[in-house]
Amino acid sequence: KNQVEQSPQSLIILEGKNCTLQCNYTVSPFSNLRWYKQDTGRGPVSLTIMTFSENTKSNGRYTATLDADTKQSSLHITASQLSDSASYICVVALYYKLSFGAGTTVTVRA
Amino acid sequence: GAVVSQHPSWVICKSGTSVKIECRSLDFQATTMFWYRQFPKQSLMLMATSNEGSKATYEQGVEKDKFLINHASLTLSTLTVTSAHPEDSSFYICSARGRGYGNTIYFGEGSWLTVV
Secondary structure (H helix, E strand, O other), rough: OOOEEEEEEEEEEOOOOOOOEEEEOOOOOOOOOEEEEEEEOOOOOOOOEEEOOOOOOOOEEEEEEEEEOOOOOEEEOOOHHHOOOOOEEEEEEEEEEEOOOOOEEEEEEE | OOEEEEEEEEEEEEEOOOOEEEEEEOOOEEEEEEEEEEEEOOOOOEEEEOOOOOOOOOOOOOOOEEEEOEEEEEEEEEEEOOOOOOOOOEEEEEEEEEOOOOOEEEEEOOOEEEEE
């Protein structure tokens, strides 16, 4: 069973709208939790990195939250743009051992 | 920021041949590099971890004689898929961690391998 579960598997939103992606994990202990954006056929690009003591981290229109007690994280995309269409991957790291979620595929439509 | 470059970005090879994929850290010394494999709509699967100057550590189920990994310098790691078969067709991604970069791991752009 995967130690990092993401939901939903995919979603479609209209340009300009907001959306929230969920990540539940069982990895324990962990060093940090990361969110990556992966365009189709490209390597992942880091969006946010949060240690277990951080509750929120923002990067432009992306805001990640972390609740280490419930082992949940979310990634909120504000005012979505067409370029936000990608797969978003939640990664839980114990030092340099990374556990990957399967990703949420976001499609932004005009 | 730090950049990790992979080459080639895509390659088609005949079954039975070998193909080499390079992973370079362009502006930092990568003490550790990681190689992943990703099938469509699936998460990245770690294949092996390599530290500069030492043998790679392979994940369970990954054939070390088939997927040869070399990390000869602090800026270059290579993955060679030997005697490739169609089932080896996949997206291969490397990542690198460098000195002084803390917890940051940078990913390469990935390499598409198609074995025909």
